[in-house]
Structure formats: C-alpha cells, structure tokens
Amino acid sequence: xxxxxxxxxxxxxxxxxxxxxxxxxxxxxxxxxxxxxxxxxxxxxxxxxxxxxxxxxxxxxxxxxxxxxxxxxxxxxxxxxxxxxxxxxxxxxxxxxxxxxxxxxxxxxxxxxxxxxxxxxxxxxxxxxxxxxxxxxxxxxxxxxxxxxxxxxxxxxxxxxxxxxxxxxxxxxxxxxxxxxxxxxxxxxx
Amino acid sequence: xxxxxxxxxxxxxxxxxxxxxxxxxxxxxxxxxxxxxxxxxxxxxxxxxxxxxxxxxxxxxxxxxxxxxxxxxxxxxxxxxxxxxxxxxxxxxxxxxxxxxxxxxxxxxxxxxxxxxxxxxxxxxxxxxxxxxxxxxxxxxxxxxxxxxxxxxxxxxxxxxxxxxxxxxxxxxxxxxxxxxxxxxxxxxx
DNA sequence: ATCATTTCTTAACTTAAGTGAACGATTTTA
DNA sequence: TAAAATCGTTCACTTAAGTTAAGAAATGAT
Numbered sequence: 001x002x003x004x005x006x007x008x009x010x011x012x013x014x015x016x017x018x019x020x021x022x023x024x025x026x027x028x029x030x031x032x033x034x035x036x037x038x039x040x041x042x043x044x045x046x047x048x049x050x051x052x053x054x055x056x057x058x059x060x061x062x063x064x065x066x067x068x069x070x071x072x073x074x075x076x077x078x079x080x081x082x083x084x085x086x087x088x089x090x091x092x093x094x095x096x097x098x099x100x101x102x103x104x105x106x107x108x109x110x111x112x113x114x115x116x117x118x119x120x121x122x123x124x125x126x127x128x129x130x131x132x133x134x135x136x137x138x139x140x141x142x143x144x145x146x147x148x149x150x151x152x153x154x155x156x157x158x159x160x161x162x163x164x165x166x167x168x169x170x171x172x173x174x175x176x177x178x179x180x181x182x183x184x185x186x187x188x189x190x
Numbered sequence: 191x192x193x194x195x196x197x198x199x200x201x202x203x204x205x206x207x208x209x210x211x212x213x214x215x216x217x218x219x220x221x222x223x224x225x226x227x228x229x230x231x232x233x234x235x236x237x238x239x240x241x242x243x244x245x246x247x248x249x250x251x252x253x254x255x256x257x258x259x260x261x262x263x264x265x266x267x268x269x270x271x272x273x274x275x276x277x278x279x280x281x282x283x284x285x286x287x288x289x290x291x292x293x294x295x296x297x298x299x300x301x302x303x304x305x306x307x308x309x310x311x312x313x314x315x316x317x318x319x320x321x322x323x324x325x326x327x328x329x330x331x332x333x334x335x336x337x338x339x340x341x342x343x344x345x346x347x348x349x350x351x352x353x354x355x356x357x358x359x360x361x362x363x364x365x366x367x368x369x370x371x372x373x374x375x376x377x378x379x380x
Numbered sequence: 381a382t383c384a385t386t387t388c389t390t391a392a393c394t395t396a397a398g399t400g401a402a403c404g405a406t407t408t409t410a
Numbered sequence: 411t412a413a414a415a416t417c418g419t420t421c422a423c424t425t426a427a428g429t430t431a432a433g434a435a436a437t438g439a440t
Binding site: 058060062067069070079081084085090091117120121123124127128129130131132134135136137138139141142143171172174 | 248250252257259260269271274275280281307310311313314317318319320321322324325326327328329331332333361362364
C-alpha cells in the first residue's frame with residue numbers, strides 16, 4: 001500500500017527518505033467497509049482522500065433520488081468541494097466497495113507543505129492535471145449522446161461497468177436507469 | 191487593466207511592489223480582435239490566458255460541426271489542455287469579442303515560480319479552486335435537463351446570453367441550436 | 381433457507397431533443 | 411450598396427429519453 005502511494009507521488013516529484021518518513025508518520029491509511037458514509041450533505045469536513053484500493057463515489061439526493069456524479073478508484077485523488085470553499089457539503093461521499101484509502105486533513109497538508117515546499121509543487125501539478133482532465137471529460141460529455149457516452153465508458157473505464165451498480169452508472173451518464181437498460185439492449189441488437 | 195490583474199491575484203496571495211514589478215516586466219498584456227484564433231486543433235502551445243476584458247471560447251470541430259464547450263470572460267483564467275499534457279490541441283480557442291488578455295507561457299511561469307515561491311502557492315490555490323468549481327458545474331450539468339441548464343445559465347451567467355451567439359450557447363448547453371430556439375419559445379409560453 | 385429488499389429489465393405511453401428543410405433577418409464582404 | 415453568407419426561428423417528422431408500472435433476478439438479513 002505504501003508503494004502505491006509513493007508510486008503515485010513519484011509521478012509529480014521525487015522524494016527523499018526523510019520526506020517519505022514524514023508522510024508515513026502522519027498515519028494516513030484507513031480501511032473502510034462497503035457502504036460507509038465518508039461525508040454527508042450539510043456536513044463540514046477538512047478531509048481529502050486518495051484511493052489505494054477499492055471505489056468511492058459522490059452522489060447527491062435531488063427530489064429524493066440519488067444522483068451519482070463521480071467514481072474514484074485506484075490512484076484517484078479527491079478533495080471535496082466543501083474543503084475548498086469551507087461551506088457545508090452539497091453531496092454525499094460513500095464507499096462502493098471495501099476500500100483502503102489515505103485520509104488527510106487540510107491542517108496536515110498545510111503543515112507538510114510549509115515543511116517541504118516540494119509538496120506545494122506536487123499539489124499544484126496534480127491540481128492542474130486533474131483540472132485539465134476534468135475539462136476534457138466535461139467536453140466529451142457535452143458533445144456526446146448518452147449512447148456515445150456509454151460506449152466511451154466501456155473503452156475508458158471498463159472496470160466501472162463491472163464493479164458499480166447500473167442505477168449508479170445511469171446517473172453518472174446523465175440518464176435514468178431504465179434508459180440505460182434500454183440503451184444497452186439497443187446496442188446488443190446491433 | 192493592471193489593477194484588474196492584481197485584484198485577481200490578491201484573492202490568493204498578497205504581493206510586494208517588487209513582485210508586482212516582476213510581473214509587469216514580463217509584458218503580458220495583449221489586445222485581440224474579435225474572431226482571432228488563439229489556438230488551433232493540432233497545434234502545440236505553451237500559452238495560458240487570463241481575461242481582463244472581453245470573451246474567448248473553446249470549441250471543437252466534430253463531423254464538420256462547431257461544438258463550443260467553454261466561455262471565459264472577465265477574471266477567468268485558462269490553461270489549455272495541450273499545455274498541461276504537452277500534446278497537440280484537440281480544440282480551438284477563439285475570441286468572441288474584442289478582448290484584452292494576459293498571455294503567459296510555461297517557461298515564464300516556471301521562472302517566476304522559482305523566483306517567488308508565493309506564485310507556486312497562488313497557482314495551487316487557483317487550480318484547486320477551479321477544479322472544485324468545475325466539478326460542481328459538471329455535476330449540475332449531469333443532473334439537469336437542457337431546459338434546467340438554460341434556466342440555470344440565466345441565473346448564473348446572464349451576460350453570456352446577451353454577448354454570445356445562440357448556436358454557440360446551444361452546444362455549450364449540450365443541445366442543437368434548433369432545440370435551444372424551441373426551448374426558449376416553450377419557456378416564454380409559461 | 382427463507383423472506384424482504386434492492387436491482388435490473390421490459391413494456392406502453394408521454395415528452396423532448398435530433399433532423400432536414402424553409403424562411404426572414406442580420407451581418408459580412410466584395 | 412448589393413450580393414453572399416451566417417444566424418435564428420419555425421415546422422413536420424423521427425428518434426430517444428422520461429415516466430409509470432409490473433415482474434423477474436439478485437442480494438442481503440434473520
């Protein structure tokens with residue numbers, strides 16, 4: 001698990017042993033059971049997550065219905081909106097599978113950042129990269145039909161289709177579960 | 191114009207006169223005419239933009255059709271995807287109106303960042319904030335119908351509806367121009 | 381192992397977006 | 411200023427997603 005984390009970090013900066021130990025001393029690793037709520041609507045939180053193993057998702061409850069908008073799997077990092085803008089969360093975060101995560105709060109990050117400027121650089125690079133990636137995903141979503149989006153998902157994240165319930169995938173694709181079922185049947189018939 | 195830039199920066203870090211002068215010495219300000227192409231599909235570029243006045247947009251050409259996915263107006267910052275991943279651009283960037291921008295390239299930013307660590311912090315904060323904002327926008331898009339998205343746009347960016355052509359707005363909302371026309375007529379009739 | 385709950389699929393019907401075409405109105409440009 | 415191109419709207423028609431409901435399949439709990 002440690003290696004997964006350091007492999008990830010090494011994509012952005014190279015760490016000395018001292019720096020690695022500083023991170024390990026923070027005791028970031030957490031095991032969480034499927035279904036565990038990591039964040040609820042209305043809560044304030046300081047915690048950011050990094051997925052070492054498993055899957056977590058963001059969902060809203062709108063008119064009593066769950067709307068899943070994002071999945072985070074191995075090597076994905078997530079800083080919730082409420083951590084950035086210091087307001088109560090508008091969404092829920094929950095464990096889709098039994099998972100192993102790192103959980104770090106803003107204070108810890110600020111401390112590490114001031115001790116090792118290298119982390120500041122890593123965070124900037126990571127944010128920039130995630131922002132650019134997110135922008136491309138959004139563009140793709142805007143310019144595709146639900147069917148194209150589903151076919152795209154099969155290409156880009158085939159694992160999600162296996163490990164995530166259909167009704168959660170549906171809202172992730174911006175449609176209703178019944179429409180996803182129909183759409184899948186339509187594709188099979190081709 | 192200088193003030194607009196420094197007002198923006200002051201949201202993230204406070205600058206000394208020396209630092210301000212270092213920025214001004216970079217000679218970042220550019221006036222661009224409506225319709226000017228800032229970036230074309232297939233091009234590589236190092237340039238990031240900040241809009242002081244005016245409006246620029248990102249668009250793709252897919253099956254011969256323009257698909258506009260983003261508008262940047264006063265106080266918006268844009269680092270194109272191709273700058274981050276050092277690959278040829280998949281999209282175009284063009285001026286919607288006569289505009290005043292700052293244009294900075296990666297080398298200049300790297301130099302300033304190494305000279306003044308404060309900029310590194312600003313860039314990280316800015317990226318994190320933009321990422322969180324972008325995530326919320328994407329979530330809202332996924333969980334809304336075209337009509338809701340249009341009504342939302344009226345609330346959040348009323349200026350865009352005035353200053354941007356309908357057919358560009360349509361693809362921004364993920365629909366065809368005819369559908370936007372119809373949708374507007376439908377809303378008026380309520 | 382059984383019962384209860386949740387999830388997925390199917391179907392019929394409704395609603396809204398996509399498509400192709402036509403028509404002014406506006407803007408561009410020669 | 412006249413011709414050409416672009417833009418916005420409308421219409422009729424097609425296609426696909428939303429809605430409501432029912433039932434089968436899978437999952438979870440006792």
